[in-house]
Amino acid sequence: MSNQRIFYAVQAVAIAPRGTAAIQPIHVVHGLQSVGMSSTFTLDQVFEMGQIEIYENIEQVADIEITLEKVIDGYKLLYDLATEGSCKTSIVASSKKRSDVYLAVFDDAQDHATGVPQTVCMNSGMYVSSVAYNYSVDGSATESVTMVGNDRFWNTSTVVANPSTTWAAYLGGNPTGSGGIIGTDTPKSGVVRRTDVLLGAGASTVPAEVDLNKGSSPLGNSSNRRIQSISVSTDFGQENIQELGRFGPYHRYATFPIEVTSEFEVVSASGDLVSVSGSDPNLQNRTIIIKDNAGTVLNLGTKNKLSSVSYSGGDTGGGNATVTYSYSNFNVLTVAGGSV
Amino acid sequence: MDKAFYEKSLYRILQGRLRLVLGDLVLYVYEPDAELVEESYDIYDESYKQAYFRGCYLKKDLIDILVTNDLWTPLYEKQSKKLEKDIEDLKVDIYKTFYDKRKVKSLKLQIRNKERQMTDCVMKKHALDHASCEGVASFARSIWLISQTTKLKDGSHYMWDKFPISIVMDHYSSEQLGSEVIRRIARTDPWRTMWYAGKKNIDIFGKPAYQLTRDQLALCSYSSMYDNVHENPEAPDEKIIEDDDCLDGWFIVQRRKHKKDKKQQEIDDMISNPKIKNSQEVFVVARDQQAANEIYDLNDPVAKSTVHHRKQAIENADGDQISFTKFNDVRQDIVTQSHQQAISKIKGGR
Numbered sequence: 112m113s114n115q116r117i118f119y120a121v122q123a124v125a126i127a128p129r130g131t132a133a134i135q136p137i138h139v140v141h142g143l144q145s146v147g148m149s150s151t152f153t154l155d156q157v158f159e160m161g162q163i164e165i166y167e168n169i170e171q172v173a174d175i176e177i178t179l180e181k182v183i184d185g186y187k188l189l190y191d192l193a194t195e196g197s198c199k200t201s202i203v204a205s206s207k208k209r210s211d212v213y214l215a216v217f218d219d220a221q222d223h224a225t226g227v228p229q230t231v232c233m234n235s236g237m238y239v240s241s242v243a244y245n246y247s248v249d250g251s252a253t254e255s256v257t258m259v260g261n262d263r264f265w266n267t268s269t270v271v272a273n274p275s276t277t278w279a280a281y282l283g284g285n286p287t288g289s290g291g292i293i294g295t296d297t298p299k300s301g302v303v304r305r306t307d308v309l310l311g312a313g314a315s316t317v318p319a320e321v322d323l324n325k326g327s328s329p330l331g332n333s334s335n336r337r338i339q340s341i342s343v344s345t346d347f348g349q350e351n352i353q354e355l356g357r358f359g360p361y362h363r364y365a366t367f368p369i370e371v372t373s374e375f376e377v378v379s380a381s382g383d384l385v386s387v388s389g390s391d392p393n394l395q396n397r398t399i400i401i402k403d404n405a406g407t408v409l410n411l412g413t414k415n416k417l418s419s420v421s422y423s424g425g426d427t428g429g430g431n432a433t434v435t436y437s438y439s440n441f442n443v444l445t446v447a448g449g450s451v
Numbered sequence: 452m453d454k455a456f457y458e459k460s461l462y463r464i465l466q467g468r469l470r471l472v473l474g475d476l477v478l479y480v481y482e483p484d485a486e487l488v489e490e491s492y493d494i495y496d497e498s499y500k501q502a503y504f505r506g507c508y509l510k511k512d513l514i515d516i517l518v519t520n521d522l523w524t525p526l527y528e529k530q531s532k533k534l535e536k537d538i539e540d541l542k543v544d545i546y547k548t549f550y551d552k553r554k555v556k557s558l559k560l561q562i563r564n565k566e567r568q569m570t571d572c573v574m575k576k577h578a579l580d581h582a583s584c585e586g587v588a589s590f591a592r593s594i595w596l597i598s599q600t601t602k603l604k605d606g607s608h609y610m611w612d613k614f615p616i617s618i619v620m621d622h623y624s625s626e627q628l629g630s631e632v633i634r635r636i637a638r639t640d641p642w643r644t645m646w647y648a649g650k651k652n653i654d655i656f657g658k659p660a661y662q663l664t665r666d667q668l669a670l671c672s673y674s675s676m677y678d679n680v681h682e683n684p685e686a687p688d689e690k691i692i693e694d695d696d697c698l699d700g701w702f703i704v705q706r707r708k709h710k711k712d713k714k715q716q717e718i719d720d721m722i723s724n725p726k727i728k729n730s731q732e733v734f735v736v737a738r739d740q741q742a743a744n745e746i747y748d749l750n751d752p753v754a755k756s757t758v759h760h761r762k763q764a765i766e767n768a769d770g771d772q773i774s775f776t777k778f779n780d781v782r783q784d785i786v787t788q789s790h791q792q793a794i795s796k797i798k799g800g801r
């Protein structure tokens with residue numbers, strides 16, 4: 112594929128368990144913002160001694176990637192849809208789940224208007240490759256999921272069964288089941304903004320280092336922690352396993368151990384306040400759990416260790432000094448929250 | 452038209468009146484002042500009421516009559532929009548091929564031809580306007596305005612004893628200055644010098660803007676437009692500025708570029724995720740076909756063509772699934788990639 116971007120107008124996106132016979136409203140992604148798709152082809156050239164012309168140009172299986180981003184709004188999370196709910200229990204189970212991603216694409220005709228998708232792009236048997244959550248003081252909380260696979264198809268009239276009946280029924284304003292897009296739907300919990308991040312007592316659990324800059328007289332959900340942004344991400348590093356006699360891979364596997372990273376950016380009143388000793392161990396295991404008003408719970412377990420601290424800002428330009436605390440753990444991330 | 456015509460027209464605009472010579476009679480048709488324009492709407496309202504109670508149609512009701520009598524169909528409107536777009540495209544072509552004089556001549560002929568066709572389409576819709584309440588009222592207002600603004604040389608009102616008002620109206624209508632005349636005046640001397648001098652003294656016509664005549668306002672507007680063109684860092688060549696069609700083409704190119712850049716910026720601002728921003732295919736959620744069309748307009752001609760060819764391939768598959776590797780653009784990219792890899796492999800083997 113060339114580096115030139117092609118913009119498509121997408122009507123709706125659905126993520127269904129692999130091999131689902133007919134898309135249901137519960138598979139539709141709500142709060143979707145944008146989607147990016149890319150593909151990579153690998154070619155192997157074989158030459159022969161004595162011949163300038165290529166002997167054979169061998170095409171390897173194409174790798175396709177799709178990245179989706181949605182606002183956190185109380186509806187089912189992308190990670191949940193892509194892993195059939197396994198994200199609530201284990202990263203290992205999540206890394207093995209496969210799903211089909213459907214994009215209902217608008218026609219590019221200038222004078223055509225209908226609720227029925229004209230073209231559907233189907234990405235089949237996709238594995239979750241990476242997941243990221245981001246909360247910041249300005250803007251909405253977002254979830255971003257990247258999925259990888261090897262099969263992408265386009266068609267006009269079939270989404271496994273028939274998009275005219277399975278999709279149009281709820282995309283056209285006549286939902287046959289809960290969860291579809293009816294044209295007047297609103298965020299289930301409200302889109303999560305800074306005020307919706309539950310950082311007060313008994314809600315989220317943040318590492319002790321983050322609280323070193325904590326202020327007094329807590330107000331609202333912030334607990335005066337001066338946190339500017341929180342991001343949680345992980346990359347499964349899905350790799351193909353090939354077998355003799357087959358073109359495509361028979362399986363993809365996550366390259367364990369999977370590192371789960373989290374970052375907390377805090378406005379600093381007096382430096383990063385992290386002491387480092389050369390004679391004793393400096394770090395302790397920290398528990399990290401992030402909760403918001405939409406019911407999202409990002410549980411990074413109890414064995415997160417501070418991996419870096421960076422201090423920036425506070426320059427002559429007048430910017431605030433901020434400290435970014437980065438933590439990492441291995442193989443622990445469960446994500447709960449969101450519903451149909 | 453010669454220079455004298457443009458100078459004469461300029462002084463007509465400056466005087467704010469049309470000088471009519473009808474045999475041995477000289478009449479002056481002045482542009483109405485704000486007071487007269489305000490009063491003229493009383494005439495309009497009165498005539499509208501009379502026409503309405505006489506049983507005249509409303510303008511919106513005429514559409515049905517036009518359609519029933521095969522005088523107009525919605526297709527004309529569609530055709531008119533298409534012609535408008537064609538004219539825009541031709542003006543862009545003329546701007547881009549300005550130095551090919553033969554092509555410019557041919558394109559200008561095409562533009563004039565399409566302009567005529569567009570006027571025909573538009574006129575068809577308004578063929579019965581004169582019979583509507585609005586048409587009758589507008590006509591009555593125009594007659595009243597002409598009756599109030601037609602004067603003799605000494606400033607006294609003409610009593611309509613020798614020529615009827617319709618003769619003056621016909622002359623007044625036929626001698627309206629076209630935009631091409633005003634544009635030519637706006638970019639040439641002696642007006643250009645007056646304009647620059649006037650800009651420093653603010654009141655070029657010696658009266659506030661609301662008292663300016665229609666032609667005076669048009670002249671100021673075009674003059675500002677030419678100022679802006681000259682001040683633009685990407686200003687076109689003087690020869691392009693002097694050709695109305697070419698300059699229109701330049702405006703269209705600038706407008707389309709600005710619109711596209713703005714939309715692209717909006718999308719870039721909206722897509723904060725670098726993975727999505729740097730993807731080969733970006734899918735943006737659209738709520739209706741209009742929003743979808745705006746998203747598709749973000750694509751440059753090559754990307755648009757790719758979308759179009761993919762759509763054809765999908766339709767030709769007749770409902771069957773088509774793998775994206777079967778798309779021509781993807782196949783071409785694979786071949787290009789293959790050639791590049793082969794070249795680098797051969798060169799690397801040296």
